[in-house]
Amino acid sequence: MWEGITMGLTTVFTLQNAAFLMLGCLAGTFIGMLPGLGPMTAIALMIPVASTLEPGAGIIMMAAVYYGAIFGGSTSSILINAPGVASTVATSFDGFPMARAGFPGKALAIAATASFWGGILGALLLLIAAPYLARISLSFQSTDYFALMVLGLVTVSAFAGRDGMLKALAMVVLGLMLSTVGVDPTQGIPRFTLGQLDLVDGISFLLLVMATFALSEALLGIMRFSREQGLADGRALGALRLSRREIGDIAPAATRSSALGFLVGLLPGAGATIASLLAWGAEERLAGKAKPAFGEGAPRGIAAPEAANNAAATGSFVPLLTLGIPGSGTTAILLGALIAYGIQPGPLLYINEPEIFWSVIVSMWIGNVILLVLNLPLIPYIARLLAVPRQFLLPLILFFSLIGVYFVSFNTFDIQLMVIFAAAAVGLRLLDFPMAPMILGFILGGLMEENLSRAMLIYDQSWSFLWQRPLTLAIMITAMVILAGPFLRERFARRSPD
Amino acid sequence: MRLSKEQLGGLSLLLFSSVYCYLTFAIPLLPQFTDVYNARSMPGALGVLGIVLSLGLLTRRGHPAGIERLHWVHGLVFLLLMSLYGLSLRPLGFILSTVLFLIIGFFVLGERRWLPMCLVAGSVTAGFWLLMNFALGVYVAPWPAGI
Amino acid sequence: MRTLLTALLLALAGTAAAAERLHFLIPGGAGGGWDRTARGVGQALTESGLVAQIRYENMSGGGGGRAIAHLIEVDNPHMWMVNSTPIVVRSLQSVFPQSFRDLTPIASIIGDYSVLAVQRDSDIRNLADFAARQRAAPRRMIIAGGSVPGGTDHIVAALLVKGVGNDPTTTKYIPYDAGGKAMAGLLSGEVQLLSSGFGEVVDMYEQGWVRLLCAASPERLARAPDVPTCNEAGAEDVVFVNWRGFFAPSGVDADLAAGYQTLLQEMRATPVWQAIRARNGWVDLYQPGEDFTRLLERQEQQIGTLMRELGLL
Numbered sequence: 001m002w003e004g005i006t007m008g009l010t011t012v013f014t015l016q017n018a019a020f021l022m023l024g025c026l027a028g029t030f031i032g033m034l035p036g037l038g039p040m041t042a043i044a045l046m047i048p049v050a051s052t053l054e055p056g057a058g059i060i061m062m063a064a065v066y067y068g069a070i071f072g073g074s075t076s077s078i079l080i081n082a083p084g085v086a087s088t089v090a091t092s093f094d095g096f097p098m099a100r101a102g103f104p105g106k107a108l109a110i111a112a113t114a115s116f117w118g119g120i121l122g123a124l125l126l127l128i129a130a131p132y133l134a135r136i137s138l139s140f141q142s143t144d145y146f147a148l149m150v151l152g153l154v155t156v157s158a159f160a161g162r163d164g165m166l167k168a169l170a171m172v173v174l175g176l177m178l179s180t181v182g183v184d185p186t187q188g189i190p191r192f193t194l195g196q197l198d199l200v201d202g203i204s205f206l207l208l209v210m211a212t213f214a215l216s217e218a219l220l221g222i223m224r225f226s227r228e229q230g231l232a233d234g235r236a237l238g239a240l241r242l243s244r245r246e247i248g249d250i251a252p253a254a255t256r257s258s259a260l261g262f263l264v265g266l267l268p269g270a271g272a273t274i275a276s277l278l279a280w281g282a283e284e285r286l287a288g289k290a291k292p293a294f295g296e297g298a299p300r301g302i303a304a305p306e307a308a309n310n311a312a313a314t315g316s317f318v319p320l321l322t323l324g325i326p327g328s329g330t331t332a333i334l335l336g337a338l339i340a341y342g343i344q345p346g347p348l349l350y351i352n353e354p355e356i357f358w359s360v361i362v363s364m365w366i367g368n369v370i371l372l373v374l375n376l377p378l379i380p381y382i383a384r385l386l387a388v389p390r391q392f393l394l395p396l397i398l399f400f401s402l403i404g405v406y407f408v409s410f411n412t413f414d415i416q417l418m419v420i421f422a423a424a425a426v427g428l429r430l431l432d433f434p435m436a437p438m439i440l441g442f443i444l445g446g447l448m449e450e451n452l453s454r455a456m457l458i459y460d461q462s463w464s465f466l467w468q469r470p471l472t473l474a475i476m477i478t479a480m481v482i483l484a485g486p487f488l489r490e491r492f493a494r495r496s497p498d
Numbered sequence: 499m500r501l502s503k504e505q506l507g508g509l510s511l512l513l514f515s516s517v518y519c520y521l522t523f524a525i526p527l528l529p530q531f532t533d534v535y536n537a538r539s540m541p542g543a544l545g546v547l548g549i550v551l552s553l554g555l556l557t558r559r560g561h562p563a564g565i566e567r568l569h570w571v572h573g574l575v576f577l578l579l580m581s582l583y584g585l586s587l588r589p590l591g592f593i594l595s596t597v598l599f600l601i602i603g604f605f606v607l608g609e610r611r612w613l614p615m616c617l618v619a620g621s622v623t624a625g626f627w628l629l630m631n632f633a634l635g636v637y638v639a640p641w642p643a644g645i
Numbered sequence: 646m647r648t649l650l651t652a653l654l655l656a657l658a659g660t661a662a663a664a665e666r667l668h669f670l671i672p673g674g675a676g677g678g679w680d681r682t683a684r685g686v687g688q689a690l691t692e693s694g695l696v697a698q699i700r701y702e703n704m705s706g707g708g709g710g711r712a713i714a715h716l717i718e719v720d721n722p723h724m725w726m727v728n729s730t731p732i733v734v735r736s737l738q739s740v741f742p743q744s745f746r747d748l749t750p751i752a753s754i755i756g757d758y759s760v761l762a763v764q765r766d767s768d769i770r771n772l773a774d775f776a777a778r779q780r781a782a783p784r785r786m787i788i789a790g791g792s793v794p795g796g797t798d799h800i801v802a803a804l805l806v807k808g809v810g811n812d813p814t815t816t817k818y819i820p821y822d823a824g825g826k827a828m829a830g831l832l833s834g835e836v837q838l839l840s841s842g843f844g845e846v847v848d849m850y851e852q853g854w855v856r857l858l859c860a861a862s863p864e865r866l867a868r869a870p871d872v873p874t875c876n877e878a879g880a881e882d883v884v885f886v887n888w889r890g891f892f893a894p895s896g897v898d899a900d901l902a903a904g905y906q907t908l909l910q911e912m913r914a915t916p917v918w919q920a921i922r923a924r925n926g927w928v929d930l931y932q933p934g935e936d937f938t939r940l941l942e943r944q945e946q947q948i949g950t951l952m953r954e955l956g957l958l
Contacts (some may be wrong), residue, residue, distance in 0.1 A: 054924070141835040166558070167504065170511055170551045177518055177544050184525075184537040185820065188793045191525050191537060192518075197707040200740075215580075222576055223568040225607060324826065344825025347832070352848050392618055395603030398580060399596065399622075406587070407630065410638070410703040411711070415584030419577055426573065430566075431507040449540045450822060456535035457819050458787060458835055528956075637668075637700040 008362030028068020042069035087272035094301030118307030122314030134350035147475035149448035152268035175441025211421035250303035261308030265315020271328035279308030508555025515548030672712035689918035710741025753890030756930030757842035776809035783815035791824030808880030
């Protein structure tokens with residue numbers, strides 16, 4: 001392992017790479033801070049820059065963009081209650097009240113420190129878990145991958161709770177349906193292309209994300225817009241420092257949440273959003289009646305989701321690096337960027353390109369340090385961006401989202417497709433249907449069908465692989481238990497009234 | 499009887515799934531492949547699943563859907579504006595179409611000060627184009643073809 | 646007004662009209678194989694001072710058909726389009742109506758020969774072994790590849806089955822969506838063989854994870870001198886290369902086309918290009934003008950025949 005870390009350090013620690021790391025952190029924070037634009041968008045927008053670099057430098061920069069954007073998202077959650085992405089929604093529960101109470105600087109400092117802690121602990125766990133899993137993952141066959149996808153999809157809906165489960169499942173299926181557009185994986189037959197040449201290659205993931213997240217967010221902002229609406233002013237942020245007592249207060253919560261976040265991040269499909277909401281909920285229950293109450297500006301209410309979402313973001317690198325399965329939207333974008341470099345994450349990455357493998361891990365540490373030491377002091381200046389009046393900001397966000405997709409494909413058809421998806425997403429969001437399960441259905445759907453069709457070909461069109469391979473069977477049983485979990489718990493609770 | 503949010507969503511999903519199912523039957527199958535698992539298998543299963551889930555949603559009564567008051571017109575105008583932007587990007591070139599898109603967007607949201615509008619739209623557009631073209635080597639035609 | 650705009654355009658472009666200016670059209674999105682080839686070649690051309698300025702335009706859609714149509718429609722003699730073997734395959738499959746005949750082939754620049762690989766401890770020792778087993782139990786000889794059915798890896802797999810004297814329609818080919826995934830499939834033991842470009846397996850080969858049964862090249866590969874060519878190993882006339890090269894619009898005059906070929910020829914000798922090529926693991930395959938056209942025609946005939954036999958056309 002130590003050779004690995006040394007290898008990673010020597011790759012990352014060149015002057016040039018350190019510069020890209022800083023540039024990435026800054027750009028990520030900047031983009032992530034814009035309402036509606038999160039890490040996915042930030043990385044996507046940086047892909048053209050990164051593709052002009054060597055793979056090592058490019059990956060380091062994208063990792064920095066990733067962390068920067070997560071932090072930037074927290075900043076806008078805290079300062080203007082406009083979470084850039086779902087994974088920082090939980091941060092706004094306590095962050096915005098604290099900022100409104102006159103301590104925006106402190107709220108930001110808590111968020112930064114907790115993120116740092118979550119990122120560092122997460123990277124440590126990644127360091128321990130990944131090489132081990134990489135060795136096992138060599139024996140994973142298509143049938144096992146198929147079972148893992150089923151597990152991932154089931155997890156998404158299970159976390160939605162009994163009430164939201166039906167909606168979440170419906171959105172998963174919608175995502176799966178969208179993933180079947182384009183050439184089918186077995187015989188190369190175009191499906192659901194409606195005679196459009198532009199749909200033959202399928203719907204791009206980036207496009208779907210930008211339309212259903214960034215565009216729909218901005219459109220909702222436009223439809224709710226009124227000029228009298230209070231806007232973030234450029235008021236002073238206050239001190240960005242934390243006292244030792246405050247650090248002592250949030251440290252246990254941040255540590256617990258990091259571990260929770262990392263574990264959730266490991267599951268394909270769960271990811272940072274669920275991790276941060278779970279961590280906030282868990283800490284709320286632990287805190288009991290402590291003041292200030294959760295939801296009214298509790299420091300731990302900021303620290304828990306921030307630590308959890310960073311640790312989960314790190315955790316989701318485990319399935320990405322070892323199995324090539326993107327566990328979240330952001331890792332799906334990263335996967336695309338890696339493939340563009342000719343790097344195929346998966347069981348062979350550790351064997352073929354250990355320097356990439358290690359430099360990703362090491363750059364996570366460095367990225368977190370840079371974020372805390374260099375980025376945080378710059379926040380007051382970057383935050384001025386948020387004072388831009390909304391009537392300017394909203395059209396600009398629409399423009400950046402559209403052009404971010406256009407500058408990857410250079411096909412104006414994509415813009416029309418985005419308009420359609422954005423309109424549908426606005427409608428569904430107004431009916432309280434969640435977007436995240438749809439995105440996951442879309443990511444995992446393509447992989448699921450690809451692996452299923454391959455398994456069927458290899459096993460001569462028989463479903464026998466489901467019980468012939470013990471690993472596949474074990475994963476499938478786990479998935480069934482998770483799916484049935486909420487119902488079982490309910491029955492159990494009914495039998496033993498306390 | 500007014501529909502709940504679940505039911506409204508379920509209804510639209512039912513519609514979508516039905517069309518999806520119908521289109522599944524339009525997927526051509528190659529005669530030389532006699533496999534059990536083919537291009538229609540997954541879509542077929544998904545279509546049925548979609549219909550079942552949307553029927554499930556339709557049985558959810560709940561509160562009648564009360565959707566907040568929104569500026570629907572603004573939403574529609576912006577959808578149209580984005581679509582027009584997509585159509586104009588190639589014929590008008592990047593700079594003209596983007597400046598127009600931004601200025602009309604600002605105007606719709608109630609901004610009437612022309613100087614800031616033009617400054618913001620102009621500087622963002624030019625800055626973005628210069629960055630893409632020089633720093634990143636990504637070229638898009640800035641002006642209408644033929645100039 | 647028009648002159649004013651032109652002046653403005655030139656000012657925006659930074660340089661006054663340069664002596665030599667090229668426009669590279671890339672049929673896929675940023676970061677793909679085509680994109681990297683075009684930008685790599687472009688970087689070598691500009692940094693070595695052979696060309697003053699190169700503009701890149703990505704235009705994806707329709708499996709590359711949109712860019713081909715654009716190249717023909719704009720008809721700018723200074724516009725080059727990068728492409729590769731799929732232009733032959735897809736025009737045979739009528740993904741788009743045009744073919745390389747509607748363009749001026751400038752030259753191929755890099756290429757990757759196909760190989761057939763097995764796991765290091767596989768009991769398939771050589772190609773003859775494979776031939777015997779494939780004849781006896783074709784359903785048990787599963788060949789993986791990183792391209793869609795009907796794509797290059799599938800074609801090579803079927804060419805090999807046919808080359809060793811078996812029925813190509815019995816080829817059991819399993820598609821993966823990338824070469825690296827197909828390699829992982831081979832190592833996990835779910836497939837027995839892998840059809841792939843040499844460039845994609847060379848690292849694993851040199852580290853001893855896989856053995857190569859044969860290389861579909863006219864001569865033995867410099868980096869794998871112990872591996873027989875497929876012809877030597879008993880598969881007659883199985884030569885297959887996945888090239889990448891450049892096209893100009895049709896009707897470019899002969900002098901200009903010859904000039905372009907010289908340009909690429911000179912670029913090959915530059916240290917910049919050699920560094921870029923080494924970094925990406927690309928193998929030199931410079932075949933200008935007529936040679937390139939012949940390669941295209943041969944490939945079209947080879948692939949067309951086989952696809953008709955397999956019932957894929």
